[in-house]
Amino acid sequence: MSLKDPNVRNSHRRKRIALVIANPAISSTTGWPVGFWWSELTHPYHVFTDVGYEVVLFSPAGGPCVADTMSDPGDASGYSRSDLISQGFIHTPELRTLIDSTAIVSDIDPAAFDAILVAGGQAPMFNFEAANDLHSKFAEFYETGKVAAALCHGVAVLAFAKTRDGEFLAKGKTVTGFANCEEDFADNAVWDFGLLARDRHLMPWRIEDRLKAIGANYVQAGLWRAFAVRDGNLITGQQNFSGEATARLVVEALGR
Numbered sequence: 001m002s003l004k005d006p007n008v009r010n011s012h013r014r015k016r017i018a019l020v021i022a023n024p025a026i027s028s029t030t031g032w033p034v035g036f037w038w039s040e041l042t043h044p045y046h047v048f049t050d051v052g053y054e055v056v057l058f059s060p061a062g063g064p065c066v067a068d069t070m071s072d073p074g075d076a077s078g079y080s081r082s083d084l085i086s087q088g089f090i091h092t093p094e095l096r097t098l099i100d101s102t103a104i105v106s107d108i109d110p111a112a113f114d115a116i117l118v119a120g121g122q123a124p125m126f127n128f129e130a131a132n133d134l135h136s137k138f139a140e141f142y143e144t145g146k147v148a149a150a151l152c153h154g155v156a157v158l159a160f161a162k163t164r165d166g167e168f169l170a171k172g173k174t175v176t177g178f179a180n181c182e183e184d185f186a187d188n189a190v191w192d193f194g195l196l197a198r199d200r201h202l203m204p205w206r207i208e209d210r211l212k213a214i215g216a217n218y219v220q221a222g223l224w225r226a227f228a229v230r231d232g233n234l235i236t237g238q239q240n241f242s243g244e245a246t247a248r249l250v251v252e253a254l255g256r
Contacts, residue, residue, distance in 0.1 A: 015255075016056065021119050025127040036121035040119035040151050042086040043086075043244045047247035056103065058105050060131040062105075135157060135160045138169070151228075151246045172215060179239070
C-alpha cells in the first residue's frame, strides 16, 4: 500500500474514523444544486481530532465535494453565520482542501478503521439510493462490531443498508434522523419566501417516515434540538445541530 492509501494507519494507537460526505447532486424536486452540510463534517471532525483520533474523508464517488450554500458561515443568507467551528475549518487551508480530494467509499477497509460516520446535507436524499458501496460498507462496519454512525439526512443510508440476511439494518433499532417537523419547517420557509410552489416539497421522501416504514423505532427531541441516540454499535444524530452530540456518542463507544 502507498503512504497515501486511506487504509494505512499513521499510528497503531490512534482510533481511526472513516467520515463520509455526499458528492454533489441536483435536487429532483427543486432543480437546485445540493451537497453536504458543513457543520455535519466540521463538528464531528473537531470532536474526533480533539481526542486524538485520525479522521479520513470519503465520499461515495470520491473526488471533490461541495457543501450546501446555507451551511457556509459566509453565505449571504446568514443562516450559519454563528458556526465558528465551520468558519475555522473553511479558513484553515490544509483542512479546507480535504474536501477537494475525498477518497472513494469502495476503497474503505473496515478492518483499518474503528468507526464510520456518514454526514448529511441535502444531497444524500438524492444520491444515496444509488450508493451501493456505501450501503454495504456501512452494514459491514455494523456487522463486524465496529461503530456505524449517521447524522441528519446522512441517516438516509439506513433506508437502503441491509444485513447479510437481507433485513434492513435499522429494523428493530432505536434511531433518529431529520424529523418530519423539521421537514415541515423547511418546506414552510421556502414557501413563505416564494422559492417553491406550495404543492412541492424540498425532499423527495422523509427520513422519519421511511425509518418507521422499515420497522425502526424512530425517536426525536423536537424542532432543531441537538439530539443523538445509540443502540448498541449503531449511532444516529437528528439534524445539523447534532454533529457534536453524535460524535461524542462515538467517542463514548470507542474510548480514547
